[in-house]
Amino acid sequence: MMTENFALWVYLSRTPLLWLTVTICAYVLADRVSIRLGRHPFANPVLHAVWMIGLVLAATGTPYRVYFEGAQFVHFMLGPATVALAIPLYAHRKTVARAILPMAGALLVGAVVALVSAVAIAQALGVPHDVLVSLAPKSVTAGVAMGVSERFGGDPTLTAVLVMTTGVIGAIVVTPLMRLTGITDMRARGYAAGLSAHGIGTARAFQVDLLAGTFAGIGMGLNAMLTPILVPVLLPMILR
Amino acid sequence: MIVSLGLLLLCQLVGEAVARATDLPVPGPVLGMALMLSLLLARDRLERVTPVELHDGTLERTSNALLANLSLLFVPAGVGVVQRLDLMATHGVALLVALGVSTVLALLATVATFRLIARWSGDA
Numbered sequence: 001m002m003t004e005n006f007a008l009w010v011y012l013s014r015t016p017l018l019w020l021t022v023t024i025c026a027y028v029l030a031d032r033v034s035i036r037l038g039r040h041p042f043a044n045p046v047l048h049a050v051w052m053i054g055l056v057l058a059a060t061g062t063p064y065r066v067y068f069e070g071a072q073f074v075h076f077m078l079g080p081a082t083v084a085l086a087i088p089l090y091a092h093r094k095t096v097a098r099a100i101l102p103m104a105g106a107l108l109v110g111a112v113v114a115l116v117s118a119v120a121i122a123q124a125l126g127v128p129h130d131v132l133v134s135l136a137p138k139s140v141t142a143g144v145a146m147g148v149s150e151r152f153g154g155d156p157t158l159t160a161v162l163v164m165t166t167g168v169i170g171a172i173v174v175t176p177l178m179r180l181t182g183i184t185d186m187r188a189r190g191y192a193a194g195l196s197a198h199g200i201g202t203a204r205a206f207q208v209d210l211l212a213g214t215f216a217g218i219g220m221g222l223n224a225m226l227t228p229i230l231v232p233v234l235l236p237m238i239l240r
Numbered sequence: 241m242i243v244s245l246g247l248l249l250l251c252q253l254v255g256e257a258v259a260r261a262t263d264l265p266v267p268g269p270v271l272g273m274a275l276m277l278s279l280l281l282a283r284d285r286l287e288r289v290t291p292v293e294l295h296d297g298t299l300e301r302t303s304n305a306l307l308a309n310l311s312l313l314f315v316p317a318g319v320g321v322v323q324r325l326d327l328m329a330t331h332g333v334a335l336l337v338a339l340g341v342s343t344v345l346a347l348l349a350t351v352a353t354f355r356l357i358a359r360w361s362g363d364a
Contacts, residue, residue: 023319027312045311050318057322064323071316077306078313080248082269083255084303086276091300093281102357110350118342125334131327138339139346142317144267157323162339164318170343177344183351188358192350196343203310213307219350221273225266 013062019070026052039207041172046164046200078143078199085202085217092214099187103218106188110195110219111226112234114139119238129239134158136235138166140227141198141220148228152235163198170197171204186212194219243293244302251276 012018030048037043057067068075089096096103118139119132127135134154137145142163149159174193183189190212193201198220206213255272258264264271283294293299321328328335 023315024312027315031311046314046318049312049315050321053315053319054322057319064320067319068316071319074313075316079252079256079269079272080245081306081310081313082267083248083251083272083276084306086251086273086280087300087303088307089273090277090280098363099354099358101361102354102363105357106350106354109353110346113349114342114346117345118338121341122334122338125337127331127334127338131331131335135335135338139343141267142314143269147267157320158327160317161321161324161328162335164314164321165336166339166343167314168318169340170347173340173344174347177347178351181348181351183355185355185358188351188354191354192347195350196346199310200314203314206307206310217273221270224270228266 013060013066016070016073019062019067020073021070022053022056023049023071023074026056041175041204044168044171044200044204046171046203047168050164078141082141082199082221085221088210088214089217092211095187095211096214096218099215102188103191103215103222106191107195107219107222107226110192111139111223111230114196114223115227115230115234116238119235123238123240130154131158132239133235135162136231137227138162139196139198140224144224144228148231152231164200167197167200170201174201174204175208187215190215191219194221195223198223241298241302243291244299247279247291247293247299248272248276248303248306251279 026049030045034043034045137148145163146156150156178189186209190205193205194216202216205216251272256268259268
């Protein structure tokens with residue numbers, strides 16, 4: 001019996017099937033809870049799916065590399081999903097075209113604040129130099145941020161972790177924070193979520209409002225273009 | 241659905257190819273998004289030569305299904321945190337404070353600038 005179970009485990013742990021299934025099941029569970037709790041910010045499906053899977057990996061002694069061989073099929077869909085952002089963008093094209101000026105100004109201010117504040121605060125708290133470089137592009141979508149980090153001497157895998165953490169923090173704080181400011185303009189709220197917290201912020205914005213999600217997608221896309229240009233300019237000015 | 245998915249992939253592929261060939265700092269999928277947008281803007285004029293899925297709402301349904309589950313796509317990369325638990329133990333608190341404060345500041349700065357310019361340019 002024991003050896004049969006072991007043989008089954010050996011089979012499962014070598015195919016992408018197991019970890020792909022675990023990823024989707026953990027997400028479905030986290031998402032159901034999120035829906036049940038009325039999309040409460042703290043019921044963020046990414047956050048809760050991540051720790052559940054992390055526990056399964058720890059309990060089974062599975063290295064991340066093995067897990068990712070299965071989960072990469074889900075990860076891969078990020079590319080097509082980014083392209084798909086063009087569809088809501090097209091549907092709202094008139095609203096978007098009217099907001100060109102506010103978007104341009106907010107892009108510049110938001111991207112600079114996101115970069116400078118994160119690096120300056122971490123530096124003041126004694127975080128070492130190489131980690132600061134990995135931290136600089138944290139508001140940008142993972143693929144781009146990892147490329148930026150690598151180019152300027154950071155650690156891409158660390159950047160991926162910092163990017164994900166930023167996304168989850170942004171998705172959790174954006175709704176309560178915006179309520180606090182009293183701003184009801186869904187364009188501005190969504191745009192801020194996408195710019196500051198990339199795809200996870202955009203996913204959150206789509207949960208709240210379709211127009212907010214559309215503007216979040218634009219904010220994410222534009223910041224993915226601006227931050228790679230800002231990092232080499234601003235980083236030397238902040239680092240001591 | 242397959243045609244729509246193929247079209248999304250095709251746009252991404254062209255985007256990646258252009259990004260790499262021209263050494264632009266813009267990521268491939270973002271260029272792919274721009275390409276898809278121009279396709280959509282052009283489709284009404286190119287009704288005869290473009291696939292029916294571009295016109296009958298199939299592309300919209302496929303894309304919206306994908307975007308409705310956008311959170312799922314971040315889970316595999318998010319689980320990557322298990323690789324860096326060592327760093328989280330030493331600098332975790334400092335990094336969390338930096339990320340938390342910075343994210344709040346960036347959200348506020350972005351939303352305030354957006355609203356200020358919107359009001360100033362006469363768009364309520």
